[in-house]
Amino acid sequence: MTDFTLLPDLAARALGGGVIAANDEFFAEKENLLRPAAPVFQPHTFGHKGQIMDGWETRRRRPEFEDGDHDWAIVRLGTPGVIHGVIVDTAHFTGNYPEHCALEACAVEGHPTPEEIAGAAWVPIVPKSALRGDSEHRFAVDVEQRFTHVRLRIYPDGGVARLRVHGQVVPDPRFLTATAFDLAAVENGGQVVDASNRFYSPPNNVLAPGLPRVMGDGWETRRRRDDGNDWIVAQLAARGRITHATIDTSYFIGNSPGSARLQGIDATAGDLDAPDAWFDLLPRTRLQRDTPHRFRITTTQPVTHVRLDIHPDGGLARLRLFGAPTPDGLAALGLRWFDLMPPDQASAVLTAECGAPADWARDFATARPFSDESGLHKALEGTDPLVAARVRGLLGVNPA
Structure with missing residues (x-):
């Protein structure tokens, strides 16, 4: 971008x-x-x-x-x-x-x-x-x-x-548990990575925290004069399984979409540009005006991205995608968080959260980035077992 x-x-x-x-x-x-x-x-x-x-x-x-x-x-x-x-x-x-x-x-x-x-x-x-x-x-x-x-x-x-x-x-995984949370929320690390139209307002608005206050708090497209429809693609905070979704049309009275569809994809196994790699989370479903809609999602396949199609155009206030990260998704989130810390903060966290000696913490912070679980496991070889277990627990990484 x-x-x-x-x-x-x-x-x-x-x-x-x-x-x-x-x-x-x-x-x-x-x-x-x-x-x-x-x-x-x-x-x-x-x-x-x-x-x-x-x-x-x-x-x-x-x-x-x-x-x-x-x-x-x-x-x-x-x-x-x-x-x-x-x-x-x-x-x-x-x-x-x-x-x-x-x-x-x-x-x-x-x-x-x-x-x-x-x-x-x-x-x-x-x-x-x-x-x-x-x-x-x-x-x-x-x-x-x-x-x-x-x-x-x-x-x-x-x-x-x-x-x-x-x-x-880059969210702090210490505040993200394995129980359901909004995987698409911007404060948790979700982000709109593509959209068909941004004419009236930015699509990232639908992932914003809190309740909408006016129509301008949401995402609204121009009126279409063709046979197509508008859409957004959101990247989730972590690879996970979605259990329920909210599609909110609050304040959109004369310009809400007539219907919507949710699809998902696991980008670790499929190409975002391959239509066949996407699968339904919610089939095309009628929407009401000025209404928060809640839907149960029964698909158990893990996803990294979700595509929301609205038909044909209009505006939405919020999109919520609640679920739990997969173990590898949580580990990837934790490693990214730790790899991106400035050295002083990383050392302080290792000392305070894991009981690591100050000299070891400084050296370990200097050895970053680890990028993946295998890199972390290798870096922890020879470390005090209790400290190593605490580091893996902090980052959500399973033992080797």
């Missing part, structure tokens, strides 16, 4: 993102950075501190209160993952935008305070770069690590309207 904006916004408020700290927010609150709507501007709308701006804006830096040469804000990602691109939008900031910005990211355990996270191992993801006023700036990121927080630095001061952090979710 070459356009990183098609990937989920890991910092989105809907996913639980938040601005946890900023060194200054005199003119406009830091929380505005993550507002989902596009920035707006109403001329000559003044509050006690000046023109009201839809963004984060700091005071003009002066020697009497300076604590450095720039301002900053720290954002907790709603869903940790690999960042592929960042948008820094200075919309409506014309004479008061920063000259430059830079971004860093880090990965930490738990829910740290701003003071605790200040000492984390921050990794540069966007170097100091020039900004323009009233403009959207897109910065590609090529750091293959899983992060939990980002820090936006602006030089020296000024205002930024919005910050978007696009990437791929």
